[in-house]
Amino acid sequence: MILFLMCAWAQDYLRAEVVEGMIKEHQDVLTGCSELSNQLYRVRFSIDSKGKLTLIEGEECFHVLSQISFPLHPSSSRRFLWHVAAQDGVLFPQSLTREKQSYVRFPGLITSDKEKVMTQLVEK
Amino acid sequence: MLLLSFVSCLHVPISPKSYVHHYDVHIDASFQQLQNPKKSDQMVLDLVLRISPVERLKDDSVLYRVVVESEQAVVNEELLTLGIQGKWVETRAFEFGELLSIVHMEEWVAENSYMDALDIVWFLLYPNPPNVRTDQSRASLSRYPLQYAESQKSRVVLKNTWTLASIGKEAKLLYEGDMNIRGKWDDFRQSGKGHQKGELMMDVNGGNPLEHTGSLTRRLCYTGADTICQKQEFTFTMKRRP
Numbered sequence: 411m412i413l414f415l416m417c418a419w420a421q422d423y424l425r426a427e428v429v430e431g432m433i434k435e436h437q438d439v440l441t442g443c444s445e446l447s448n449q450l451y452r453v454r455f456s457i458d459s460k461g462k463l464t465l466i467e468g469e470e471c472f473h474v475l476s477q478i479s480f481p482l483h484p485s486s487s488r489r490f491l492w493h494v495a496a497q498d499g500v501l502f503p504q505s506l507t508r509e510k511q512s513y514v515r516f517p518g519l520i521t522s523d524k525e526k527v528m529t530q531l532v533e534k
Numbered sequence: 535m536l537l538l539s540f541v542s543c544l545h546v547p548i549s550p551k552s553y554v555h556h557y558d559v560h561i562d563a564s565f566q567q568l569q570n571p572k573k574s575d576q577m578v579l580d581l582v583l584r585i586s587p588v589e590r591l592k593d594d595s596v597l598y599r600v601v602v603e604s605e606q607a608v609v610n611e612e613l614l615t616l617g618i619q620g621k622w623v624e625t626r627a628f629e630f631g632e633l634l635s636i637v638h639m640e641e642w643v644a645e646n647s648y649m650d651a652l653d654i655v656w657f658l659l660y661p662n663p664p665n666v667r668t669d670q671s672r673a674s675l676s677r678y679p680l681q682y683a684e685s686q687k688s689r690v691v692l693k694n695t696w697t698l699a700s701i702g703k704e705a706k707l708l709y710e711g712d713m714n715i716r717g718k719w720d721d722f723r724q725s726g727k728g729h730q731k732g733e734l735m736m737d738v739n740g741g742n743p744l745e746h747t748g749s750l751t752r753r754l755c756y757t758g759a760d761t762i763c764q765k766q767e768f769t770f771t772m773k774r775r776p
Binding site for chain 2: 466487514515516517518526527532533
């Protein structure tokens with residue numbers, strides 16, 4: 411428990427600007443993407459609490475992003491969406507944002523009207 | 535001291551045995567209608583799952599990727615696509631078959647995707663039978679955490695009593711027991727109780743079942759100022775492709 415608290419205390423939550431900065435800093439690992447045709451690409455990835463990146467969606471050459479060690483962070487796995495344009499073999503990062511967690515109301519209950527469930531549970 | 539703490543938070547990747555397995559999963563489900571409890575919604579789901587190891591972790595557990603290769607759902611006789619084909623989650627489990635955690639579960643769920651109610655798929659894949667001899671029956675727990683969103687956390691525990699029906703190169707096991715769910719979503723408490731029974735074929739070395747058939751009946755509730763419960767029934771089969 412003490413160990414866990416120390417780990418959490420020593421780490422910052424992983425924000426999109428931190429991830430964006432680190433990818434820009436290590437952009438040279440993406441040499442394999444120089445063959446990409448000229449267009450805008452969508453790259454989705456997650457970074458777990460140990461700082462390990464896993465590509466969820468995107469061109470094969472973006473897999474090398476997993477070589478970057480991101481900071482440890484106390485939150486559960488976070489997902490990011492990166493838009494990057496390729497132009498004549500050069501990558502131009504456009505935007506990097508954190509994806510919102512999925513929002514499922516009353517997980518496990520199957521009903522067509524979860525608003526009614528909410529109303530009933532809040533206002534007895 | 536701080537440095538030591540960081541070191542202990544890391545894991546050491548080691549290549550696991552490389553194998554890929556495909557599973558055909560079939561689930562018939564019935565969900566009691568909340569507005570009209572005498573009626574229920576019927577669902578038939580067929581999935582093909584591909585499970586492959588990603589890496590071995592420091593505690594000797596293995597991270598597996600579980601990909602939906604194909605999906606087909608029929609809800610109240612209407613053919614539906616759940617939108618999960620090609621999507622994957624990762625499980626961390628010991629090779630003998632005990633499930634420890636599941637990540638990226640949110641990839642499989644969206645409002646009314648039904649997958650949040652079909653967590654039985656984790657028990658199908660990871661029933662965690664004990665070592666049992668022909669002349670005895672033994673109990674074991676199969677546990678799995680569920681988290682589809684930051685504001686939700688649940689834990690499912692299935693306590694089963696197992697008997698060995700036959701053994702050769704493969705073992706045929708029978709089980710029966712009770713399910714318990716505890717959790718929360720936002721400010722609402724989630725709870726549930728159920729009963730399950732079934733049979734499975736396992737490799738004698740353990741791992742995911744080669745075949746698994748069974749049924750589960752449960753009542754899933756949410757409690758706030760009031761309590762709402764839904765009766766849910768599942769029958770299921772799963773078979774690993776040769």
